[in-house]
Amino acid sequence: MENKTIARTLRLLSQLMELHEENPFKIKSVANAYFKVDKLPFALRDKPLDELDKIEGIGKGLASKIVELLQTGELQELNEILDRTPEGVVEMLAIKGIGPKKIFIIWRTLGIESIGELYYACNENRLIEAKGFGLKTQEEIKSAIEFKLAANGRFLYAQVEGFAKTLFTQLSVWTANIDDLALLGFAGQYRRACEIIDELEIVIGTEQIDAIKQNLPAFEPLSLIEAENSFICTTEAGFRIKLHVVEKSAFYLQWFTLTGNTEHVEKVLALAGNGPFANEEEIYSKAGLTFIEPELREDFDEIELAKANKLPTLIQYEDLKGSLHNHSTWSDGVHTLEQMAMYCKENLNLQYLGICDHSKTAVYAKGLNEQRVFGQHQEIDELNKKLAPFKIFKGIESDILSDGSLDYSDDILKTFDFVVASVHSNLRMDEAKATARLLKAIENPYTTILGHPTGRLLLSRAGYPIDYKKIIDACAANKVVIEINANPLRLDLDWRWHRYALEKSVLLSVNPDAHRTEGFHDMHYGILVARKGGLSADKCLNAFTLEEITAYFNSKRPN
DNA sequence: GCCGTTTTCGGCCCGACTGTTTTCAGTCG
Incomplete structure (x- = not known):
């Protein structure tokens, strides 16, 4: 187990202890241990277990919690306190601007047990009734929830990068078993290196299109369902994945089309015609443009710059x-x-x-x-x-x-x-x-x-x-x-x-x-x-x- | 629950800011 996981577990424990009004000094020491573990320059799992309590801020009690985590991957005390806390209340801890004290009031005096209910209560003007809450706090909670809801199913590029690369390798190997000349490429937001990814798109170009399509639902890393011209799936974490299977002859046009944003693609194709194209470079050259890197295909000013041969040489x-x-x-x-x-x-x-x-x-x-x-x-x-x-x-x-x-x-x-x-x-x-x-x-x-x-x-x-x-x-x-x-x-x-x-x-x-x-x-x-x-x-x-x-x-x- | 001794228990404590209060509590980086 990584220090980061241990630290997060301790933080959650301290927050839940606050929600259950346990001894503030105990809470503080757990929170302090979270902070200390997060800043350690070595991995706790590499440390002899009997030396853990020598680390500053970690005594006998916390050392035994860390040992339990390292050995079982779980913490009984945390499981018990989680059992006594509604799931929705735990989720509220992730809302910026409210902490355990306010969540305690929301839960215990207003009887609100989920983020949905909390949002509803803001709209009903019910939060201002509670002690320590006023109109501004209510408005702030409302917009913090809206921000959080808008983030559902969306991920940072860095959060999905490792997963995307592994998946791509697995898919390449799997595809090669059916068609070892197939072409694969990332498309969409991921290929454009967007800072936030809503959906991971991959294009497969093959001459064995029927065989690939028939077998894709058996590709084990994902549980794919056939949709309109594509296969889709949502991971347990809520991440959407879309695989496009296309004729190999159409691969580069499709890859291009599924990479740039809609406006970019429409504008370039209006200049380039309908192909066929041997590769992406040919699409741009037929459009009278210098090649535009995937990251730039956002319909900013990249097409004008490419037309004038004034695209910057992008930093590496x-x-x-x-x-x-x-x-x-x-x-x-x-x-x-x-x-x-x-x-x-x-x-x-x-x-x-x-x-x-x-x-x-x-x-x-x-x-x-x-x-x-x-x-x-x-x-x-x-x-x-x-x-x-x-x-x-x-x-x-x-x-x-x-x-x-x-x-x-x-x-x-x-x-x-x-x-x-x-x-x-x-x-x-x-x-x-x-x-x-x-x-x-x-x-x-x-x-x-x-x-x-x-x-x-x-x-x-x-x-x-x-x-x-x-x-x-x-x-x-x-x-x-x-x-x-x-x-x-x-x-x-x-x-x-x-x-x-x-x-x-x-x-x-x-x-x-x-x-x-x-x-x-x-x-x-x-x-x-x-x-x-x-x-x-x-x-x-x-x-x-x-x-x-x-x-x-x-x-x-x-x- | 941790620490630091007064080796058996008492003290632990960022400061600024904001919003809610009418003197302060909660949250943040």
């Missing part, structure tokens, strides 16, 4: 020379500064690491006060001597405070090589306030990069509203780079605004926001959306070489 993961905006054990990271640096140097073959631990206001994350900033800089200087020519840049993820100011005085700010400014608190501002707040941070001469501009968490939280054009224009005017936060939950700046930023000559940066060494790999997801946005390597800050980015930081810093 291999173009990245370094990684900016990452955390270490100095704040809330799991691995030490040296471990993070060594991983970039040895495993990822990068030239530099930008370390951006949290600033002092982020107390919950061990944010660095002025003395610790100084201490970290000393360690960086030492490591830079040791690791040369690899370079660690002194960065900080400075909170943007409610009034838009940064978290340190200019005297401290000027000691950094670069500053990522981002919002972590007071996320519920309206558009005017949130925009003004960001504008002030962008205009600060020490701001190098605007971090996750909207604070959104895909499928979970909308993020505060901002006036994108004003923000991007201000970044252009103040030479501030905008982050593409590569965490698959964020992917913020949204790719739909990359083009506008690039038109305004704003640089973008694919930042993993890594809190452990494995986190660097999220840059893969950042690259996928950056490609959708039309980013080329020369417009990406962390595709700059060490020399180039050093010069860039030096030119940006006020004297």
